[in-house]
Amino acid sequence: MAENKKVPRRDFLRSAGNTAAGITVGGIAGLLFATSSSKELVWQLDPELCVQCERCSTECVLPQSAVKCVHSYSMCGYCDLCGGYLEPDAKSRDTSAENQLCPTGAIQRTFVEDPYFEYKIDEELCIGCGKCVKGCGSFGNGSLYLQVRHDICVNCNECAIARNCPAQAFRRIPADTPYILRGEESDRYAREI
Amino acid sequence: MTMNKKHSLILIMLLTLMAVNLFAQPQQRFPKPDFESGYEQLTMQTPGPRSQTWEIIDIAVLFVSLSLATWLALKKRSRTLIFALMLFALAYFGFFRQGCICAVGSFQNVAYAFSNPGYAIPISAVFFFALPLLFALFYGRTFCAAVCPLGAIQDFVLVKPVKVPNWLGMILGVIPYLYLGLAVMFAVLGAGFIVCQYDPFVGIFRFGGHFDLILLGGAFLLLGTVVGRPYCRYLCPFGVMLGWMSRLSKKHVTITPDECIHCRLCENSCPFNAIDEPTEPVPDQEKSRGGRQLLIMILLVPLFMTVFGWTVSRLDVPLSKQHHTVALAEQIKLENNGLTTETTDASDAFRASGRTTEDLFADAVMIRKQFRAGGWWLGGFLGLVFGLQLVSWSRRRQQVDYEPNRTHCLSCARCFQSCPREHVRLKSRG
Numbered sequence: 001m002a003e004n005k006k007v008p009r010r011d012f013l014r015s016a017g018n019t020a021a022g023i024t025v026g027g028i029a030g031l032l033f034a035t036s037s038s039k040e041l042v043w044q045l046d047p048e049l050c051v052q053c054e055r056c057s058t059e060c061v062l063p064q065s066a067v068k069c070v071h072s073y074s075m076c077g078y079c080d081l082c083g084g085y086l087e088p089d090a091k092s093r094d095t096s097a098e099n100q101l102c103p104t105g106a107i108q109r110t111f112v113e114d115p116y117f118e119y120k121i122d123e124e125l126c127i128g129c130g131k132c133v134k135g136c137g138s139f140g141n142g143s144l145y146l147q148v149r150h151d152i153c154v155n156c157n158e159c160a161i162a163r164n165c166p167a168q169a170f171r172r173i174p175a176d177t178p179y180i181l182r183g184e185e186s187d188r189y190a191r192e193i
Numbered sequence: 194m195t196m197n198k199k200h201s202l203i204l205i206m207l208l209t210l211m212a213v214n215l216f217a218q219p220q221q222r223f224p225k226p227d228f229e230s231g232y233e234q235l236t237m238q239t240p241g242p243r244s245q246t247w248e249i250i251d252i253a254v255l256f257v258s259l260s261l262a263t264w265l266a267l268k269k270r271s272r273t274l275i276f277a278l279m280l281f282a283l284a285y286f287g288f289f290r291q292g293c294i295c296a297v298g299s300f301q302n303v304a305y306a307f308s309n310p311g312y313a314i315p316i317s318a319v320f321f322f323a324l325p326l327l328f329a330l331f332y333g334r335t336f337c338a339a340v341c342p343l344g345a346i347q348d349f350v351l352v353k354p355v356k357v358p359n360w361l362g363m364i365l366g367v368i369p370y371l372y373l374g375l376a377v378m379f380a381v382l383g384a385g386f387i388v389c390q391y392d393p394f395v396g397i398f399r400f401g402g403h404f405d406l407i408l409l410g411g412a413f414l415l416l417g418t419v420v421g422r423p424y425c426r427y428l429c430p431f432g433v434m435l436g437w438m439s440r441l442s443k444k445h446v447t448i449t450p451d452e453c454i455h456c457r458l459c460e461n462s463c464p465f466n467a468i469d470e471p472t473e474p475v476p477d478q479e480k481s482r483g484g485r486q487l488l489i490m491i492l493l494v495p496l497f498m499t500v501f502g503w504t505v506s507r508l509d510v511p512l513s514k515q516h517h518t519v520a521l522a523e524q525i526k527l528e529n530n531g532l533t534t535e536t537t538d539a540s541d542a543f544r545a546s547g548r549t550t551e552d553l554f555a556d557a558v559m560i561r562k563q564f565r566a567g568g569w570w571l572g573g574f575l576g577l578v579f580g581l582q583l584v585s586w587s588r589r590r591q592q593v594d595y596e597p598n599r600t601h602c603l604s605c606a607r608c609f610q611s612c613p614r615e616h617v618r619l620k621s622r623g
Contacts, residue, residue: 017441022330025438029323032306036314042242051542061291063401073234077223113230120235141221151240156293157302157318158386166538167546168517172312175242185237 041172043159046180047145049169052130052137056146059161060128066153067128067146067161069106069121074184075143078116083139084132085109085119101131123149143183150178248317251290255324255340258282262339263332265606266446270615272606278339279348287342292398296321296336297343297431298388300373301380308381325431329438333445337425337435337603343394344425347417348605354421354464362466365427370578373430375512378567382560384516388430421464425603436600446597446604448611450618453594460595462611467601472592486587494580498573505572506565513557513564522557525550 045056045067056067080093085107090099095109106125110118121144128146136144162170173180181189258278265274286295294315299322306314325336337344357365376388389395393410396402416423425432439445448459448468459468475483513519517539524540527533529550536544543553597608609615 014441015443018330018443021438021441022327025323025326025330028303029319032303032314032319033316035306036316036319039313040242040245040315041313049542049546051538051545053538053542055538061395061399061402070237071235072237074225075221076225078226079223112232113228116226116228116232118232118235137220139222141223149240150242153242154291154293155242156389157298157315158389163385163390167542178242179239181237181239189239 040175042148042150042155042175042178043153043162043170044148044173044178044180045146045161045165045169046171047133047147047169047182048180049167050130050133050146051167051169052134052146053166054129054131055164055166056161057127057129059164061156061160062152062154065128065161066148066150068123068126068149068152069128069130069132069144070147070181071119071121072143072145072181072183072185073118075141075182076119077141077143078112078118079140080115080117082109082117082119082136084136084144086135088135101135103127103129103131107132119144145182147179147181245316247290248315251286251294251317252320252324254285255296255321258340259324259328259336262335262604263328266335266338266604267332267444270446270450270606270609272609275339275606276348279345282340283342283345283349285342286340287346287394287398292342292392292395293389294318294321295343295392296325296341297429298386298392300431300434301376301386301388304377304380305383305386309383326434326438329435329442331443333439333442333599333602333604334432334435335604337432338605341425342398343392343429344422344603346394346397347414347422347424350414350417351421351464352418355419356461357420357466359466362426367578368427369430369433370575372428373433374571374574376430378512378564378571379515382516382563382567384513387515393424422603426465426601439602440599442599445599446602446606448595448597448608449614450609450612451614453596454614455595456613457595458613459608459611462608463597463602464607465601465603465605467598467603468608469590469592469596469598471594472590475589475591483587483589487584490580490584490587494577494584497580498576500572501576501579502569502572505575506568509561509565509568512568513561516560516564518553519557519560519564522553525553 057065060066085101086093086099087101092099097105100107104125104127106122106127108120108122110120112118130146133144133146136142159170177190177193179189258281262275262278265271265278286292294317299318302314302318303322306312325340328336339345372388376386379385379387391406391409393406393413396407397410397414413424455471460470462468514523521539521543524533524537525543528536528540597604
């Protein structure tokens with residue numbers, strides 16, 4: 001008698017539990033789906049918070065970091081004595097390797113007109129260490145700064161650099177405005193969007 | 194002449210600036226020149242994010258793999274094909290998609306999304322969370338068998354499984370609950386996704402990452418040659434949830450295709466110790482005693498929850514260190530009290546930011562309070578798990594056949610081959 005009652009009761013409990021669990025998981029998924037489809041987020045670093053600790057170059061999960069130096073040309077002073085390009089104790093102001101701040105020689109220096117030079121980042125070479133950013137921000141206009149390049153970034157679930165950023169400069173921002181820029185570039189970017 | 198003047202001017206500026214400026218902040222020190230040579234300023238490139246196509250493809254591959262795994266385990270009953278699908282999942286979700294996003298960590302996104310309205314959870318995270326659970330709710334943990342890349346890499350290296358003693362398995366089996374509870378609490382309180390942070394296999398999938406974690410992954414794989422899927426059984430937090438679902442599942446793989454003949458041949462076929470053996474019939478006089486014991490255990494559950502909750506809530510100080518703000522506040526306090534002379538990048542950054550220490554400490558105190566409340570929840574959850582485990586032990590399990598344990602069975606189909614009825618079935622089909 002008791003044996004006969006046991007099995008249906010167990011089945012009943014399982015089926016009730018199954019329905020409840022199904023509603024719970026389905027409900028959570030449905031609710032989140034409704035909110036998630038509204039906007040997509042990507043990782044970006046706020047250059048105003050960045051302290052150039054060089055972790056961007058080492059913490060990214062990619063073999064070469066998705067963080068690169070970018071250049072707001074509108075803010076650049078085109079200086080000959082560039083704090084972002086030259087070692088502080090550089091022997092001369094030329095393109096020889098021992099004078100360059102950049103460990104990979106990723107900044108191209110081109111003569112424009114006396115006494116001005118143009119500085120352009122070769123992103124293939126840039127490792128995102130931010131040495132030039134520190135130099136430019138300390139001695140120059142701060143036209144060089146770091147940004148996550150979204151053509152390279154794989155948008156990890158939790159960004160490994162964000163986790164280790166001492167200034168908490170990384171945050172998720174809307175994917176339709178995925179950069180935090182400076183100078184006229186910022187205004188132009190806002191207009192384009 | 195003008196050049197020299199300019200340089201000396203720059204030098205003076207540099208010296209003054211170096212004294213006041215610790216960190217690089219934008220400041221228009223040198224005006225942009227008016228070029229006379231007709232030089233045109235370059236424009237900055239701003240490449241957009243990769244399209245969501247891959248996310249959609251991932252979800253589609255997940256759904257198809259889950260359906261296929263379920264069909265292979267429940268209908269086709271083929272270990273070979275499940276193994277093949279498992280290798281595909283390892284190649285696709287593991288090495289090709291580099292282990293992110295994965296279902297194992299997705300519950301953290303869900304927890305984070307519920308506590309942070311500003312966070313829009315990726316669509317892929319929603320599906321990677323819900324689809325395996327829903328499939329488990331209908332057909333058992335077929336996700337673990339052939340779709341999870343973390344399971345696949347461990348299953349692949351399993352060559353000579355040894356049986357883990359029951360007592361050890363039980364003790365280690367507690368860790369996933371603890372890991373799940375901690376991960377949810379940290380995600381809700383904004384202290385990061387620890388399951389992603391300490392994923393031992395993602396570094397192997399990416400051929401790079403933190404050395405310690407790759408070493409840990411290697412250790413797991415080495416251990417995995419003799420202990421079946423150590424991460425899945427003794428760590429995986431998502432496996433806990435899949436186990437709950439699977440326990441309630443509508444259908445589930447069975448060892449025998451039709452009837453159990455009690456030949457005991459399947460007894461040692463499971464490398465994960467997930468086969469329940471038939472129980473002895475219970476004498477009547479023990480039944481009433483068992484009932485009383487069961488009642489006591491059920492009444493003890495709230496007590497366990499309270500005691501565990503209180504205990505874990507007292508751990509708010511060490512637990513809250515996982516949160517960046519609290520860790521920073523502690524460092525600043527040490528520095529201010531002269532207990533350490535070495536500053537960290539984080540404390541330097543804080544001091545340069547111009548925020549007041551009072552402000553930071555107030556934030557840290559608030560977060561620590563949240564951790565105390567979170568500790569009650571986490572402890573309560575662990576107490577509930579512990580209490581229910583005791584309840585299930587004191588309950589008489591009644592079973593007549595050899596059956597897979599629905600909570601722990603991964604539907605890997607290894608046991609089928611050991612069942613004589615399976616061979617009859619295969620023969621009758623030709």
